Amino acid sequence: MFRLMHTLIVLSALLINSACNTGKADITLVAQGKVQHVIVLPAEATKNETKAAHLLQDYIRRISGAQPDIITESNYQDQQAIFIGNTSHGEQYNTRKIKGEGFYIASDDTHVFIHGGSGQGVIYGVYTFLEKYLGCRKYANIPAYTPANKNIRVPARIFDLQNPQFIYRQVYYPAANDPEYMVWHKLQQLDDLWGIWGHSFFKIIPPNTYFTTHPEYFSLVNGKRQPMQLCLSNESVYQLTVDYLKKAISNNPDAIYWSIAPNDGGGFCTCDNCQKTDAAEGGPQGSLLKFVNRVASQFPQQQFTTLAYTYTSHPPKNLKPADNVFIMLSSIDAYRHEPLRSAASAAGFRKDLEGWAAITPRIFIWDYTTQFTNYLAPFPDYNHLQDNLQYFADNQVKGVFSQGSGATYSDMAELNSYLLAGLLWDVKADSKAVITGFLNGFYGKAGTFLDAYLQELITAVKTTHSKLDIYGNPVHNIKGYLSPALIDKYAQLLDKAEAAAETDTAFLNRVYNARLPLEYTVLQQSKFFGNEQYGYLTANNQETGSFIVKPNWPARVKRFVEQCKKAGVTELAEEGMTPDAYAASWDALFTRKWISNLAFHAAVTLAHPFTPEYTPKKEGTLVDGLTGDTDFSYNWLFTYGQDMIATIDMGKNKSINQIRMNFLQDPRHNIFNPVALTVETSADGITYQPAGTQTISPLSEEDNTARINTFAFKLPAVNARYVRVTARCLPAMPAWRNAAGKKPALCCDEVYVL
The missing domain is CATH 2.60.120.1190 (Jelly Rolls)
Known part of the structure; x- marks a missing residue:
């Protein structure tokens, strides 16, 4: 049924493409299992062009069982061909500008042309060709889906030019551990782009090495030098930073960006020289930007980033970032139940973004799409993801780090990653179609009920006036979108999803994973309810008023923990407990004896x-x-x-x-x-x-x-x-x-x- 469903999707896509090319015959790449085209590379193909050609060859073989030959353009003899990369035959289509890692897919009446811009553009073009025209899918960090088809046809006379909305696109979810997923969805990783990333002060000048002998290198806080941040007006700090970067850049010449940014926390320097700069610039962002600009001037061929975060979030009064300095602005203070462009909680972020945009065109955003204190809690911000990215694009943002749950599984991790990836490439994509396609493909017949479940969550957040706090927990919304009554309603939809998927173990297990957030909510709320309805305790002795653990609760916790491990849950919160530690915390509750308190419910x-x-x-x-x-x-x-x-x-x-x-x-x-x-x-x-x-x-x-x-x-x-x-x-x-x-x-x- 899974294969049949995808075959129908592919046929529908081909019919649509054919309808858009009325009167033009499709191009047949494979007929009755026999290859009709060769793959042609430039005479001096690049590494990425060669990789793209072999990818296309492999997937055509997976789909049809037939494998096209790969030849160079110098050996081409007017066969029907798929031209990959910077071939002379494809020059006729190279009239509209490919930007950055963009690409085009084109065809005449006989041939297909895939040409990329810089970097992996040509590889992105091949993966898009596989998905858009051949019906392949890469839903998550699992093997790609390929339809079985002995006849492969694509539309004639198409020209599909795609350029990325953002030059930096990262979605931080478990799927990022799959190299093919990353390239398929045109994503990047900070480890591949940054020579040094994020909060970097102590990576450059570690206190363990310097504080004892040189406390003056570190911030003056409450009249005392403390290893909390760096003293950015200290000349030796500047020189050590330059020396560190000279060596680091030499060792990693392929890195594109280098971060010079404060540690996560407070403690900025208040010495006389730092304070003088900060007073002139309206805050500690002044001494930071002055320092970063000065360091960046020593490396004009390199790109630097720094953080506009907590005490450095506001733009300075007079200083402007140097031409090789990017500002990475954080949206950490905003709630997520409303779009960032209009939410009252995001007013400060909007003001900072507008302020930075007025003085530099080089802005990245560090955004958040998960609940860090409870990765598994239902966090239905799904309907605002596109609007938020469009808001960034409207304000000329150049890149986005969309921070999800990292390497650990979380609420709708696969959907969030898939949707965000598509939108980071094209913020105008039809998000509803993307979501529907994903749910039907990833969950099979259960997808309809998963869609209904997500819509119920979204509606409940709005009707109950709930807040989505990235530092919240399931108990906070116990009278809102996570009330016991609504949880029962969600559970009924997931029951139907399980029933729809029960004949396919892969789909069923994915539904079980999608259900983990709801089960986590029930377990966590049961700690809150305790001996009340929905709690994990039940009355033991009416006379003494004592309570014991409900008989089914240990088994319920065990099932939950086992499914967590299957889903890839490694921690339940940022720097939080593992599933085994979570089980141990429940075991401690189960063994805790009820204490008869004279003040019980006083x-x-x-x-x-x-x-x-x-x-x-x-x-x-x-x-x-x-x-x-x-x-x-x-x-x-x-x-x-x-x-x-x-x-x-x-x-x-x-x-x-x-x-x-x-x-x-x-x-x-x-x-x-x-x-x-x-x-x-x-x-x-x-x-x-x-x-x-x-x-x-x-x-x-x-x-x-x-x-x-x-x-x-x-x-x-x-x-x-x-x-x-x-x-x-x-x-x-x-x-x-x-x-x-x-x-x-x-x-x-x-x-x-x-």
């Missing part, structure tokens, strides 16, 4: 507000019977920049022997232990008696390990109705953890009264 009042986006259960988080793990997004009361003062009302006096609570320490996310804890009790809610105080020493040196710390207070059988816990927040970020504009946060859970 009323809680707070003196200071919690942070709602991280605390969906509100005050009740402290006494819901569920304890948080090292992910601050689940089951923690998150208090930002203020003390946590929580008063728990148990409803009546109870005999208390111990009060125990957990705090999360996760410096990477600016979450720290309290510096002091005080516990008090009261019988009337007016007069409180001290039950204990603990002082906690803050971290004195860098330690980004996430860990849970338990603090306990023993009491002499006190009778009380109220318990008040006061956790004093760290007053300021530690000197080693510089995060501009950020305050320390507290995360508490659970408060046990025993």
